[in-house]
Amino acid sequence: MNSIAQAPTNHATAPAELVGSVPSSPAGEIDASELAGLPLPPIRRLPRPVQVIWFGQRQWNFVFANRAKYGDVWGARGYVPGRAAVTCHPDHVQSIFRAPPDKVPTLAAESPLRPVLGPDSVLTANGPRHLRQRKLLLPPFHGEAIARYERMIADAAEREIERWPVGKSLALAPRMQAITLDVIMAGIFGIEGKPKPNTPEGRLRRAIRGVTRSSTLPGAKIAELMNLGHDEPFGLTWLALKIPDRCIYAIISKRRRDPDLENRNDILSLIMRARTEDGETLSDRELRNELMTLVLAGHETTANQLAWTWERLVRTPDAQERLVTAVRDETDDADDVIEQTITEAMRSRPVIPITGRRVAVPWRLGDYGVPAGTPVALSILLLHHREDLYPDPFAFRPERWRDHKPGTYEWIPFGGGTRRCLGAALAMAEQRVVLRAMARRLDLEATTSEPERPKHRNVTMIPARGGRVLVRARRA
Numbered sequence: 001m002n003s004i005a006q007a008p009t010n011h012a013t014a015p016a017e018l019v020g021s022v023p024s025s026p027a028g029e030i031d032a033s034e035l036a037g038l039p040l041p042p043i044r045r046l047p048r049p050v051q052v053i054w055f056g057q058r059q060w061n062f063v064f065a066n067r068a069k070y071g072d073v074w075g076a077r078g079y080v081p082g083r084a085a086v087t088c089h090p091d092h093v094q095s096i097f098r099a100p101p102d103k104v105p106t107l108a109a110e111s112p113l114r115p116v117l118g119p120d121s122v123l124t125a126n127g128p129r130h131l132r133q134r135k136l137l138l139p140p141f142h143g144e145a146i147a148r149y150e151r152m153i154a155d156a157a158e159r160e161i162e163r164w165p166v167g168k169s170l171a172l173a174p175r176m177q178a179i180t181l182d183v184i185m186a187g188i189f190g191i192e193g194k195p196k197p198n199t200p201e202g203r204l205r206r207a208i209r210g211v212t213r214s215s216t217l218p219g220a221k222i223a224e225l226m227n228l229g230h231d232e233p234f235g236l237t238w239l240a241l242k243i244p245d246r247c248i249y250a251i252i253s254k255r256r257r258d259p260d261l262e263n264r265n266d267i268l269s270l271i272m273r274a275r276t277e278d279g280e281t282l283s284d285r286e287l288r289n290e291l292m293t294l295v296l297a298g299h300e301t302t303a304n305q306l307a308w309t310w311e312r313l314v315r316t317p318d319a320q321e322r323l324v325t326a327v328r329d330e331t332d333d334a335d336d337v338i339e340q341t342i343t344e345a346m347r348s349r350p351v352i353p354i355t356g357r358r359v360a361v362p363w364r365l366g367d368y369g370v371p372a373g374t375p376v377a378l379s380i381l382l383l384h385h386r387e388d389l390y391p392d393p394f395a396f397r398p399e400r401w402r403d404h405k406p407g408t409y410e411w412i413p414f415g416g417g418t419r420r421c422l423g424a425a426l427a428m429a430e431q432r433v434v435l436r437a438m439a440r441r442l443d444l445e446a447t448t449s450e451p452e453r454p455k456h457r458n459v460t461m462i463p464a465r466g467g468r469v470l471v472r473a474r475r476a
């Protein structure tokens with residue numbers, strides 16, 4: 001696999017400057033005459049099904065192979081209809097993120113997530129509905145609101161860490177998921193700690209864990225492909241969603257009857273009270289779609305990102321040592337070292353490796369032009385591995401960020417513009433708290449020297465073995 005099995009870096013000879021810059025490249029809306037003078041991005045002569053399978057199974061390999069062959073911009077035929085353009089140039093990214101939303105509707109509306117989350121959730125909707133839902137949901141996911149969760153994230157992390165067997169190996173992703181699921185459910189449903197098993201919330205927790213577990217099984221990919229282009233799930237996906245849906249509707253119905261609904265400040269109560277421009281409240285189906293979006297988008301991503309961080313750390317002794325020492329000795333720069341570690345992990349293993357928009361007008365991407373209606377994908381993975389931007393890009397070097405702030409269009413694990421991840425502040429808070437707790441209490445080691453292969457599940461890129469580590473020791 002391309003560059004995954006990187007050689008250990010010799011820090012003595014590594015370049016001193018670890019964040020560089022990129023020569024500029026023209027990008028943005030163009031008129032028909034300019035479009036006529038520009039070629040389409042080059043594309044491999046492979047049938048769509050072959051490209052879909054290659055991309056779906058081995059996105060890492062697919063994007064690096066195309067970049068090596070064609071450069072920053074190239075064409076592909078993927079999940080969504082039409083001949084897509086893929087780019088990894090920061091100026092192109094900027095042109096997309098800064099464009100008015102009606103010119104760049106999200107491709108999430110056409111992704112395999114649509115039949116699972118419905119067509120009208122904050123992640124899948126476009127236009128005025130998206131902006132309204134986003135405005136409603138931003139305050140409870142704002143940094144200040146998130147600060148309130150820090151104690152509970154720390155408690156959830158300590159509870160988990162305490163249960164891990166010393167002297168044995170374990171996959172971190174499901175353990176991280178237990179923490180992040182409790183956190184997001186607490187915020188959404190207003191529950192303290194872990195939901196009780198015999199409540200609808202407790203049953204939903206179990207059902208969601210079952211769904212995410214089954215989504216790594218081999219049949220899941222086929223189920224995903226079968227649902228493409230649909231608003232409603234069917235087949236295996238429909239079956240898998242039956243139980244969680246039943247639980248969500250039970251929670252909604254209970255909350256509608258809650259006499260204290262007006263005074264509650266959890267997210268479900270907030271969206272239940274909200275009204276559309278026409279003065280309507282959301283239907284049960286719309287509430288279900290919004291809740292499912294927040295629960296799914298809000299826990300698996302962060303859990304797998306944390307698993308990747310440790311997958312990298314246990315194979316990069318310098319970085320692990322620096323983090324553990326800073327946290328245990330409570331050095332003045334401990335917060336900075338934690339931040340740099342998270343930033344570098346999200347650069348080198350972005351759990352969402354690609355995002356995109358369908359341009360509503362002709363667009364220029366460097367030397368190429370694409371007509372209105374073209375899906376434009378931003379490869380987060382390729383952007384984050386540009387040699388000019390991040391010298392020694394395949395090495396894990398948290399110190400890269402010692403004197404550099406991540407650039408808005410150069411470091412984009414949370415996407416950007418009006419579709420930037422709604423949960424970014426929560427995800428960062430969770431990563432800071434959990435990383436600190438783990439570094440303080442655990443001595444972790446790699447179980448193999450080989451890096452874990454990235455596995456692609458739905459829209460995420462996760463460590464193939466779940467971020468497996470050996471717990472060598474646990475401190476009080």
Ligand code: HEM
Nearest residue numbers: 123297298301302305352355414415416419421422423427
């Ligand atoms: C490390 C963890 C996470 C990563 C890497 C991540 C990444 C992303 C990315 C790349 C996007 C698409 C942005 C774009 O296209 O410009 C996105 C959207 C979104 N994320 Fe996250 N996310 C994470 C955690 C969360 C959490 C904790 C929540 C909790 C609510 C969340 C909720 C959402 C929602 C609702 C959207 C859709 C926003 C919109 O379209 O307006 N995410 N996320």
